Amino acid sequence: MRKNHFIGFAFVSVCLWALVTYYLFLDRPLGHKPNQASVQVEEHLSLLESRLREQFADSERLLQQVRDTLQEQQLSARAQDSEGGDEQISRVRALAESDQAPVIAVLVFACNRITVSKCIDQLLKYRPSREQFPIIVSQDCGHRPTADVIESYGDEIIRVEQPDQSDIPVPPKEKKFKGYFKIARHYGWALNHTFFKFNFDTVIIVEDDLDIAPDFFEYFLGTYPVLKRDPTLWCVSAWNDNGKVGLVDENAPDLLYRTDFFPGLGWMLTKSIWTELAPKWPSSYWDDWVRQPEQRRNRACIRPEISRTRTFGKIGVSNGHFYEKHLKYIKLNEKFVPFTQKNLTYLSKDNYDVQFVKQVYESLVVTYQELKSGSIVTEGSVRIPYHTNDIYKRTAKMLGLMDDFRSGVPRTGYRGVVSFLYKGRRVYLAPNANWKGYDPGWS
Secondary structure, three states: OHHHHHHHHHHHHHHHHHHHHHHHHHOOOOOOOOOHHHHHHHHHHHHHHHHHHHHHHHHHHHHHHHHHHHHHHHHHHHHHOOHHHHHHHHHHHHHHHHOOOOOOEEEEEEOOOOOHHHHHHHHHHHOOOOOOOOEEEEEOOOOHHHHHHHHOOHHHOEEEEOOOOOOOOOOHHHHHHHHHHHHHHHHHHHHHHHHHHOOOOEEEEEEOOEEEOOOHHHHHHHHHHHHHHOOOEEEEEOOOOOOEOOOOOOOOOOOEEEEOOOOOOOEEEEHHHHHHHHHHOOOOOHHHHHOOHHHHOOOEEEEEOOEOEEEOOOOOOOOOOOOOOOHHHEOEOOOOOOHHHOOOHHHOHHHHHHHHHHHHHOOEEOOHHHHHHOOOOOOOOEEEEOOOHHHHHHHHHHHOOOOOEEOOEEOOOEOOEEEEEEOOEEEEEEOOOOOOOOOOOOO
């Protein structure tokens, strides 16, 4: 150590001596005629100066290479976290290449909730295969207690960390919504990492405040072929926005729908769709952004009658918005449905639209008061018409439905129709049969 200090001190001293001497010669009187010795000294100094400049340039290049290497190592460590992560990714890719079964990654988004353990525990409990469903937990926020919880699972999961913890410039009017900007940044980074670095073809996206049903994985496995085959679909969601107790048929846990409303809250996405969305990914409010017509492009999602996820995250970026009135009453499915053994071709657009439209518009037209009073004497489904957004919102509120629109689409709506159960009867809140499409101005 002392030797290194001495060498460093000597090097600095020589450099200073050389520079001082150089400038002394540089400032000599103009009338002074240099002798041979001074010319030689000046030549040596010039040579020394040139070599010093080269050395400084080499040192700067070396320093930059060291910085780049360290950054790559840090990113690699965050992405893989352990040799176990490398081995798991290798096993997963080998299985994918063998074409034995679809490999679907589960991407869990975490931040500063140590209760992420509840979500991870359920995923580990119900997943049928660690190779077929590798679990990647992506953490933002840099919250050490949450990181400790995630790391405690060892090679049962793959832990990655969003590396950019810099502050995000937010318009003054939206400062209180900065969390939504951070979430969008995290989603963009983690999905890019999962699809393009880990090279998975399909991902199920889960947030750290979700409970899952026992047939969560079976649901996504069963609907996977439908999603891959049908270009008019762009996601499969485990969530029913109107899936509250009393509004769903608990005797029909196998019932699935198409919906024009992006549900989120446990959803499956393919690499081809992400490749389309990634270049224009928004800086905030990503979920409302994907609901815009420019992103949806008339494509639908699959959603269940009874939700396969339920949120327990009352406190979060949204400050519990909708939680007390709707979300805490969502019914989580308890009956295992063998979706992989069922024929789900009825969900393809050509099959579904014909049967759905027929069922809706052949239903008896009733008013809300008739439905509420129980004065309808016939059995079977009924239809309550709406013609304006105000009528829809007023009726939905009376029925206990979520009454808001996103880009003109009501929650769970398909072709403008919202399906639910009321006192044991199937009800369709529906526009006219000659419906012309959604009006983005409805809000």
